[in-house]
Each structure stands twice: as C-alpha cells, then as structure tokens.
Amino acid sequence: MSRPVPRNELNLPLAVTSLMKGVVYRDTAESTWRHVLGLASQVSDYVATLGLAVVIDEAEGYAFLRSKSDDELADLGIPRLVARHQLPLHTSLLLALLRKKLAEHDTTDAGERLILTGEQLRDLVSPFFPATTNEARTIDQADTAIRRVVDLGFLRRMPGQDGEYEVRRVIKAYVDAQWLADFDAHLAEYASISREEQL
Template identity: 35%
Template sequence: MELENTAIAAGENPQEQAFSRAAILLLKGIVSRGKDEALWQDILSNQTGLQDYFRRLGLTLIIDELDEYAYLRQEENSGLPHLVPRYPLSYNLSMLLVQLRKVLAEYDRAAGSSRVVISFEDILRRMEPFLPVQINEMKYRQSVEHLVRAAMRMGFLQKIKGKDTDYEVRPILRSFVDAQWLDDFAQRLEAYEKYGQDRHADTVAENGEGEMMDELIRDDD
C-alpha cells in the first residue's frame, strides 16, 4: 500500500515522517488539537499535500480550525472501497446522539465556556423517556453506560480528566449530526418517540438493545 511504503521511506526525512504520521492517524479517526498539538500543526502545515493524497483514495480531508479538529469523509461516489468506519445506529444510540446534539445547541445559544460538559446524571435524565423500564436502577445505568462508551468510541464524547462522571461533548458532533441529519431524523422522530415511550411503559425486560437501523452517521453537506 502506498501509505505504508511512504511511512517506511519517511524514516530519514522529518518532513516526510510528519506527513506520514498525520496521514496514518487521520485514517485511524478524528484528530483534535487538544489531544496532540504537534500532530495538529503537522496537519495544518501539510494541508494541501494531505488533501491531494487523500483525494486519490476517494477521501476528503475536513479541517475545522475554529473547533480545532480534523477528520476524513468518504466520497460515496468514488467507486473505491470504504476506508472510513461506518457506524450502524441502534434506536437507543440514535436518541443519545440527538440528546447530545441538543446540548451543543443549548451551549451555542448560551455562548458559555469553551467546553461543553455534561454529567452522567444529566445523560440519565435526558435518556429516561426513550429507554424501557429496567428491572432495577443499576441495570438502567448499565444500559446508558454502554451507550456512552459507544459515543466515546465514535469520538463524540470525551471523559473529563479527574471527573469520572463528567464528559465533554466534542464539537465534531455538529458536523456528523448536522442540520440535514437532524431534519431527516425529525421526520421519523414521532414514531421513534412513540416506540421509546411504549418500551418505557413496558415492564417486560428486553434482551437486546433495539432493532438495528440502516442509518449511518455522516456529513450530509
């Protein structure tokens, strides 16, 4: 693979090594300035070269300098195999992302601090109408913890250091769960809410997390 050959050849050239490291880590997932300042600067300084390189792979490099993150978007019509992970969403995970997007919208209106932080207790409160009644509170908390871990793996939540129950809602969620995504989701929200309320009222425990949807998180711009 060209990327691997480039990485091997980059050993003696610091500029090529920086380029290869940036390309490899972008292929692995979301990059944020807060996690790696040196990597962020490498992406900015190699922006044109990285864009040209990824274009040949059917990918678009998205850089948000305001919120300080970068990621790759798959061009659906490229005819090339998918390199960017695609995440099928369950009903429960879809509802969690909608609730987190609402938190970002509330922050945008309030224009508060630089980070949007939500507590696990607040997540529990927001999700309660959409999850079925569990046998006990512990099982309900475990269900929500499972969803939170999924959102963290996708890069939309990040645990606050030193605070085990607080999470940062990462700004990149705005790009993935954007106005078009929310508009499409809103067309089905009434049915989803009825489904969630029916499950919430049903005292019979369910084994699964809900029927998997074909929906994928993506930037629909």
C-alpha cells in the same frame, strides 16, 4: 496561539496516519494539528487516492477523514474503505440529544466547552428506554449508550474529573444543522420505535 511548523519540518506520514486513527483535535494533539493544517492540500491529495476526503474545521479545532460518496467511489472504481454500520437506537438517540444540547449551549455565554456528568447523560437518554421497574437495567442500558458514544469519539472523559464528560464539537459535523432542524420529527420516530420494542 501556537507557532506554525516550518514548511521543511512538516511530516505528511504523521498527519495522514494520525487522521487514519481518528479525529485530530487542536486542544489534545496540538503538534499533530499543526502538521495537518500545514499539509492540508497534500493530505487531501493523498487520502483522495483511497476514496477519502479530509474535513478540517479550524474554528472548532478538529480534523477527520470522511469516505467519499458511493457515486464518487464508483466513478473512481474503488470500493469503500470503511464499511458503514448502523448505530444502535439509543446510541444514535444520545448523539442527537447531545448535538441539540451543544446547540443550546452555544446560544448561551456558558463557555466554549460543554461538560456533562454521567448522571446528566443518563437523564438525557433514559426517558426513551422502555418503561420498567428495574431501574438498574435502565442505568446499565444508558451507560452502554454512553460508552459507545465515548468509543466513537463524540464524548471525552474529563481527566481527573470522576464521571464528567466533554461533548466533542466534531459531533456538529456528523449531526448537521438540517438534521437538527428536523429534531422533533426524529424524536417522534425514536419514541415510536421505542414503543414498538415494548410490545
């Protein structure tokens, strides 16, 4: 267990700017993580002026910034700092499948980290692509979805391991338990959209 940073050595600008850049993980940014934890209330007060809220999950070891709801932003009289973007179908599908896989992993004694190969990831999402005889095209589409999920920070390429990825636990904050409970209904929606794309 890492030692806490003495109060007089905590660095608010480091904590805030690190969170502005993306998710802060305990396992990959231990020093920054200690600053974020030690200054959690100050970070929360600071980012609130920008219409953001800090989310810290000590048990899972991550922290990130989330935009406040549209109603809260309207009450504050400020615009949304980060625009919302709709994810491509297969990217959001892969996120859902990874969240389900992580939930299944957590019910076993397989260890804390979920590591998947590129082939396993392609096998997860490929059944949802339109049927085609061009297997190379399907692989390219699956790899594009995988790259997007890596860019979003929900998958991390394992250093020194060719073609292996860790499913980052922050995915649990974005694809919540209620959404997961309705997973079969969501899969039916994806299958329906996929069929429409084939027509």
